Amino acid sequence: MSARPYTEPTTSSPAAQTSSTAYPLSAFLSYSRFSPSHITFLTALATSVESSCYSAALCHSLWRETMSTELSALEANSTWTLELLPLSKKPIDCKWVFKIKLKADGFVERYKARLVAKGYTQVEGLNYHETFAPIAKMTTIQCLLVVAATQQ
Incomplete structure (x- = not known):
């Protein structure tokens, strides 16, 4: 069996012909059926x-x-406190996670940043004794009560 040399695929799409990508998405996808x-x-x-x-x-x-707003919210909710670290212990690492929340029309609704602990390094009883439980929103509780009332 002889090996054939690689050749670029040919396509009728002008955008695909000017692209340096071997397999541009524009050759296979079309936005024509999407609403504006x-x-x-x-x-x-x-x-x-x-x-x-x-x-x-x-x-x-x-x-x-x-990030400043997120840190202020953590302090206001008393989510964490600063403690002295024993000499024999290592601090648990954390990292920032960033997301851009968009409205349905494509405009930016807000920027969201979360400071998260790398929990996979924690050991219960050694690194922590309590677990954080988020509080349900009032709209969720109202919805639950409506379902319970309709179902008796």
Whole structure:
């Protein structure tokens, strides 16, 4: 069996012919069936850039403000306290997770940043004694009560 040399695929799409990608999506996908609002939303998804690390987020004032708001909320809710670390212990690492929340029309609703502990390194009784449980929203409780009342 002889090996044949690789040749670029040919396509009739002008966008695909100018692309340097071997298999551009435009040769296989079409946006023609999407409504204008969906196209706007998809464009916003494709063009918005979420920070992937803390150092990249520090370069943008929106992310710095969002991280500051998150830290203020953690302190206001007494989610954590600063403690002295025993000499024989290592602190549990944490990281920032960044998300851009979009409205249905594709516009940015808000920037969201969460400080999360790398919980896979924790040992119950050694690193923690209590577990954080989120509180249900009032609308969720009202919905549950409505279902219970209708079902008797």
